[in-house]
Amino acid sequence: MKKLINQVDDVVAEALRGMAAAHPDLIEINLGPDYVVRKGAPVQGRVALVSGGGSGHEPMHGGFVGAGMLAGACPGAVFTSPTPDQIHECTRRVSGGAGVVHIVKNYTGDVLNFEMAAELAQAEGIEVASAVIDDDVAVKDSLYTAGRRGVGTTVLAEKIAGARAEEGGSLVEVADVVRTVNASGRSMGMALTSCTVPSAGEPTFELGEDEMEIGIGIHGEPGRERMPLEPADRIVDRLLEPVLSDLPFRSGDRVLAFVNGMGGTPLIELYVAMRRVAEALGEAGLRLERTLVGSYITSLEMAGLSITMLRLDDELLRLWDAPVHTPALRWGM
Amino acid sequence: MGDVTLDAGRTRRWLELLGAALTERAEELTRLDAAIGDADHGTNMARGFRSVREKALAQDGAGVSGLLRGTAMALIGTVGGAAGPLYGTLFLRMSQATEGRDGLGLEEVRDALRAGVQGVIDRGKAQPGDKTMIDALDPALAALDAAIAGGMPAPDALREAADAAERGAAATVPMLARRGRASYLGERSIGHQDPGATSAAILVRSLADAAG
Numbered sequence: 001m002k003k004l005i006n007q008v009d010d011v012v013a014e015a016l017r018g019m020a021a022a023h024p025d026l027i028e029i030n031l032g033p034d035y036v037v038r039k040g041a042p043v044q045g046r047v048a049l050v051s052g053g054g055s056g057h058e059p060m061h062g063g064f065v066g067a068g069m070l071a072g073a074c075p076g077a078v079f080t081s082p083t084p085d086q087i088h089e090c091t092r093r094v095s096g097g098a099g100v101v102h103i104v105k106n107y108t109g110d111v112l113n114f115e116m117a118a119e120l121a122q123a124e125g126i127e128v129a130s131a132v133i134d135d136d137v138a139v140k141d142s143l144y145t146a147g148r149r150g151v152g153t154t155v156l157a158e159k160i161a162g163a164r165a166e167e168g169g170s171l172v173e174v175a176d177v178v179r180t181v182n183a184s185g186r187s188m189g190m191a192l193t194s195c196t197v198p199s200a201g202e203p204t205f206e207l208g209e210d211e212m213e214i215g216i217g218i219h220g221e222p223g224r225e226r227m228p229l230e231p232a233d234r235i236v237d238r239l240l241e242p243v244l245s246d247l248p249f250r251s252g253d254r255v256l257a258f259v260n261g262m263g264g265t266p267l268i269e270l271y272v273a274m275r276r277v278a279e280a281l282g283e284a285g286l287r288l289e290r291t292l293v294g295s296y297i298t299s300l301e302m303a304g305l306s307i308t309m310l311r312l313d314d315e316l317l318r319l320w321d322a323p324v325h326t327p328a329l330r331w332g333m
Numbered sequence: 334m335g336d337v338t339l340d341a342g343r344t345r346r347w348l349e350l351l352g353a354a355l356t357e358r359a360e361e362l363t364r365l366d367a368a369i370g371d372a373d374h375g376t377n378m379a380r381g382f383r384s385v386r387e388k389a390l391a392q393d394g395a396g397v398s399g400l401l402r403g404t405a406m407a408l409i410g411t412v413g414g415a416a417g418p419l420y421g422t423l424f425l426r427m428s429q430a431t432e433g434r435d436g437l438g439l440e441e442v443r444d445a446l447r448a449g450v451q452g453v454i455d456r457g458k459a460q461p462g463d464k465t466m467i468d469a470l471d472p473a474l475a476a477l478d479a480a481i482a483g484g485m486p487a488p489d490a491l492r493e494a495a496d497a498a499e500r501g502a503a504a505t506v507p508m509l510a511r512r513g514r515a516s517y518l519g520e521r522s523i524g525h526q527d528p529g530a531t532s533a534a535i536l537v538r539s540l541a542d543a544a545g
Contacts, residue, residue: 033410054413077380079371080413108513109414112456116409116418145516199376204367219371221517 001201008198012055012075019062023327026066033086035093036062037072042096047165047174048072050091051103051158053110054079056197057218060155060297063328069162070326071100078197078300079219081109087117091126099127099171103158103178105150106134129171131178133157135187135308137246138215138224149217152260152308153185155296156320159329163322177319181310186246188239189306190223191216193264195299214238218262218299218306232269236276239307244284249311251285256310256320261295264303270294273305290320296328337436338487339544344397347543348390348404352382354535365528369515374416374528381412381420396435401428415513416529419453419466426452439487442544443477450474457512464508464515464522469533472501488545491537498537502530 005011013031020029029036035052042048051061052074061073071094074082091100100121104114111132118128133150161177169177191213194203197220204220207213212235215223230238249255259274261267274293281288289312297306312320323332339347355362355378362375389395389403401424409421430448431437437445450470459465476497480490503526510522513529 076413077373077377080373080377081415081417083410083413083417085410107415108457109417112415112418113413115456139517140519145511145519146513149517197372200363200367200372204372217514217517219514221371221514222521 001196001198003196003198005198011198012077015055015058016062016075019327026325026327027062030089030093033074033083033089035072035074035086035090036065037090037094038065038067038070041071041094043071044096045098046096047098047169047171048094048096048100049103049158049162049165049174050074050087050094050100051154052076052082052087052090052114053105053107054081054219056195056300057298059328061158064155064158064162064326066324066326067333068166068322068324068326069158069329071165078199081107081113084113084116084120087114088120091117091121091128092124095126099129101161101165101171101175101178102128102130103154103161104130104132105154106132106147107149108146127171129175131157131175131182133178133182135182135185136189136217137186137242138188138217151189151218152187152258152297152306153182153310155260155292156185156256156258156308156310157181159324160316160319162324163319166322181316184247184312184316185308185310186243187306187308188243189216189218189260189262189304190214190235190239191220191262191299191302191304192229193301193303195220195263195302197300212304216302216304218297220299220302232272233276236273236307237280240277240280240309243307243309247309247311249284249286249309252287254287254289254312254317255281256290256292256312257281257288258292258308258310260297260306260308262302262304262306263295263298264301265295265305267294270305273307277307289317336438336487338439338442338491339397339437340435341396341400343544344400345390347540348385348400350539350543351536352386354539355379355382355532358535362528362532365526365531368525369510369518369522370528371514373414374532377412377414377416378420378532381408381417384408384411397437398428398431398433401425401431415457416532419457419529422452422456423449439490440481443474443481446477447474459512462508463512464505464510464527464530465512466529466533468505468508468527469498469501469530469537473498473537488541491541491545495534495538495541498534502526502534505530
C-alpha cells in the first residue's frame with residue numbers, strides 16, 4: 001500500500017482537521033464524535049439537512065456543508081457508516097427548530113444507523129424526516145435484495161434540497177424535494193482499477209490490466225459484469241443505456257448530466273466521456289440543460305467514472321441554479 | 334432452578350474471549366467481507382471490542398445486564414456499518430432480558446439469547462436462509478432448545494449450540510444473499526461464507542467457552 005497518510009487510524013480525523021484549516025469561513029468540525037457543520041450552525045428557523053456515510057468518498061459529504069447545501073455531515077470510518085450517537089449529536093447541533101432532514105444512501109449500515117439516530121433525536125423532541133437515495137441502476141431492485149444503492153444522485157439531491165431549505169422550505173417540503181430528485185435521477189458506475197482501504201492495506205478486488213468492472217459500487221463492491229477494457233465512448237454507452245432506459249428518460253426531457261470521477265481518473269478523461277454523453281443525449285433527443293463534471297462522489301483512488309442523469313423541471317432547475325457556497329461546490333455567491 | 338450458567342464473572346469472561354477471538358480473526362473476517370461486502374467487518378468488530386474492553390469491562394461491580402448494556406452501547410458507538418446496530422441491538426435486548434438477575438441458568442441464557450436474536454431480526458429484517466448473522470444464530474438457538482429438552486448439562490448444551498452456529502455459518506457458502514450489501518451481488522454472492530454469520534458463530538463459541 002502506497003498512500004499519503006501518517007497513521008492508518010488517524011486518516012479520518014486528520015483529514016477533518018485539514019478541512020477545518022482550509023475552510024474556516026465555511027465550516028466547523030467536531031472530533032469525537034466526528035462531524036462537520038456549517039459555520040455558525042444552527043440557522044434558527046430553517047430546516048437543516050444532515051447527511052453522512054463512510055469516509056473515502058470525498059468531497060462527499062463534508063465538502064458539501066455550507067450555505068445552500070448541507071447543515072451537517074457525519075463521516076464514518078473509511079467505507080463504514082457513521083454511528084447513531086454521532087449522527088444524533090450532529091443532528092442536535094444543527095437543529096434550528098424547524099426540523100432536520102436526514103439524507104441517507106441506501107446501504108444497510110447507513111439505513112440502520114440513521115434509523116437509530118432519528119429515534120434518539122425524536123425522543124428529544126427534534127423532528128426528523130428521513131429520505132433515502134437509491135439511484136444505482138446496476139443493482140436489481142427487488143424484495144430479495146437490500147434494494148438499489150445510493151450513488152451519484154445523492155450529490156444532486158443535497159444541492160437541490162439544500163437550496164429549498166435555505167429559502168425557508170418546511171420540513172415536509174425539503175424532504176419531498178429529496179424524494180423528487182431521487183425519483184428523477186438514475187446512475188451507474190464503472191471501475192478501471194480497484195481501491196485500497198487504508199486499514200485493509202491491499203486492493204479490495206483484483207482487476208487485470210485489460211479488464212474493467214461495469215456497475216461498480218462506490219465501495220469497490222463488484223458490479224454487474226467484468227469485461228475486457230473498451231474505448232471511452234463504448235464505456236459511456238454501456239453506462240448510459242441502462243440509466244436512460246430505467247427511468248425512462250424520453251425524447252424532449254430536460255436533463256442534468258453528472259459525469260463523476262471515482263477518485264483516480266483525471267479530469268481530461270472525464271471530459272472525453274462528457275463529450276460522448278452530450279453527443280448520445282442529442283441522439284436520444286434529450287435536452288442537456290445543466291452539467292456537473294468532476295470527482296464529487298469518489299471511492300478513494302479508484303479509477304473509473306459514474307454517470308448520473310437527472311430529469312429536470314422548472315422547480316428543480318431553479319433550485320439547482322440557486323447560490324451555493326461549500327468547500328466543494330460554489331456558484332452564485 | 335439448576336446450576337448457574339452465566340453470572341457477572343462469566344459474562345465478563347465471555348466478552349473478553351469474544352473480543353480476543355474477533356481481534357485474532359479480524360483479517361479473516363475482513364477477507365470474507367472483501368469477497369461479498371466492503372472489506373471492513375473484521376476491522377470494525379475489532380475496533381468495537383477494543384471499546385468494549387475500555388468502557389464496558391472497565392466498570393467495576395457491573396452485573397450481567399450492566400455488562401451487556403455497556404457492550405451494546407460501546408458497539409453502537411464505535412462499530413458503524415450494519416454490524417454496529419445489529420450486534421448493538423443483540424446485546425441491548427440481552428441486557429433487557431437479564432435485568433435484575435445475576436445467576437442465570439441455562440434456560441435463562443437461552444431465553445436471553447433468543448431475545449437478542451429477535452432484536453437482530455426486528456432491526457435487520459433478515460430471515461433464515463438470507464445469508465446473514467441469523468444463519469448462525471438461529472441454528473444455535475435450535476440446538477439449545479433440543480439440548481435443554483433432552484436434559485443435557487449446560488457445558489455440553491452450549492458446545493452443541495456453538496457447533497450448530499459454526500455449521501450454520503459454513504452453510505451460508507452456497508446461499509444467495511438477500512440482505513445487506515452482499516445482496517447486491519445476486520448470484521455472485523454464492524460460494525462465499527457470510528462474514529456476519531462467521532462472527533456470530535464466534536460469539537456463540539466464546540459463550541460456550543466462558544459459560545460451559
